[in-house]
């Protein structure tokens with residue numbers, strides 16, 4: 001019932017009132033777009049704000065308008081192949097100047113998690129340079145000697161090879177000492193044109209397959225550690241913010257766990273068909289064709305916005 005109503009709504013033939021009337025969904029369970037503004041806006045980046053090296057339609061005018069209105073805007077990414085400064089540079093190049101302090105990714109959350117929970121551990125990051133640099137700056141000890149590794153961090157690593165797999169295997173299986181954790185659970189990173197690149201889940205799977213040991217901790221979406229960190233950062237309540245993203249099993253699942261309203265935007269991974277197959281508990285509050293639909297339609301005239 002909910003799925004059918006959501007499909008109808010996505011086709012643009014139904015308004016919120018009829019949606020609520022048909023489904024009994026009330027204020028949650030799938031309105032097309034918000035009918036209010038929030039105090040804080042948390043955005044995924046890949047597939048939500050940009051895809052590859054281009055901003056997605058409506059992203060720039062939305063972010064500029066939210067800032068002008070004095071709203072808190074924070075960007076999140078599970079991608080550990082960059083650090084916040086690199087994301088800030090990228091956003092700046094795309095025409096969206098953003099301080100690194102308004103960007104949080106799994107390089108930050110993994111470093112914070114280790115400092116809070118295992119500050120004395122010796123770690124082996126199966127990762128690219130940004131995570132290693134952050135761990136190094138935080139004073140966390142790293143080693144490639146499996147006899148002294150306490151934690152293997154499986155990450156999105158385009159330099160992954162058999163040598164690294166052997167070190168992880170020895171530390172976890174042969175020496176039976178290391179715990180396996182991951183920066184993020186993503187299967188792949190989406191690229192323009194429908195392509196993608198294998199992500200951290202592939203590295204986790206390789207290490208789990210040979211060791212028979214399961215990954216124990218994930219510091220990326222959908223773990224609420226990310227949203228908790230943000231709420232601390234901006235001093236807002238989870239319910240006064242809206243989390244927007246293109247993936248149901250990361251951003252939307254995390255928002256639901258944290259009690260934050262959520263919006264899926266259909267410019268990345270999730271399609272209308274994916275939504276139709278989901279039960280109400282797994283559906284976001286809002287489903288948008290483009291990210292600027294986060295602004296209630298009745299404000300568009302006031303803002304001088306037109307359909308693009």
Ligand SMILES: [Mg+2]
Nearest residue numbers: 044046047246
């Ligand atoms: Mg995304």
